[in-house]
Amino acid sequence: MNIILKSAIDLLKDGCMITGGHYRILYDTDNFNKPCLNPGTIKSFSFAVTLYKIAETKGLKVGIGLLINDIGSSFCYGGGSSIKNKFSRKNYDLPEEYLELLASEGIKKDSVWIYWEKQIRNKGKKIFLKMIKAKNNSIEKRINGYFVDDIGGYGKIILTRRSDKDKYGIPACPLIMASLNIVQEKYYSSNINFYYIGDNNSKNIPNHFIIEKGRRVSEIFGSHIKVNNIYFNNIDN
Secondary structure (H helix, E strand, O other): OOHHHHHHHOOOOOOEEEEOOOEEEEOOHHHOOEEOOOHHHHHHHHHHHHHHHHHHHOOOOEEEEEEEEOOOOOHHHHOOOOOOOOOOOOOOOOOHHHHHHHHHOOOOHHHEEEEEHHHHHHHHHHHHHHHHHOOOOOEEEEOOEEEEEEOOOOEEEEEEEOOOOOOOOEEOHHHHHHHHHHHHHOOOOEEEEEEEOOHHHOOOOOOOHHHHHHHHHHHHOOOOOEEEEEEEOOOOO
16 A cells, blocks of 8 residues: 555544645636646545545545635735636536546545635634734734744744735735634544645645644644644655
């Protein structure tokens, strides 16, 4: 068995959300509304599908999910986009490659819980404002945005980036990823997330440390979900 799957099986338990296959929806002229896929993103979804099936055979109650960046050239990954896209989440079809993986294991496509990044971002902003209202002492306003102090860890972690249109700023990636964990915690006690971080996947994940910073932010904000992020950069192992 694949070494990555072996490590993930040890983390399986009831109440676990399993995710993989994260990608961005492109909004440029030549690729409008096209998923930004590569062999690594497809492999990460295959890991999630296989692990979900293994959990089922063990009689575990788990979920399978997918984070989709529907913001485009997102604030999370590169400063934001001025494109007014016409993308609709209604009746959205997963990429054919993902549907084939699900079908190969007899998993209905409706079983996949889609986490839309725009919705997760908005939820993160609400969580952040709630912390501000509660006068959380670990949050600090600086010239380029708001930060939370991760003492003994990552140090100052950015939560929002400065904006002339919003005095509280625009959610940065660590806040968005923290929000994803907190949203999942409503129904699950742990998660296992497969992320492909190869050089050819920089449009989807330019820096995996922002994901880990998101894990820390969710912990600092009081979340108790057990976050297990599994990274790989070689699809042949």
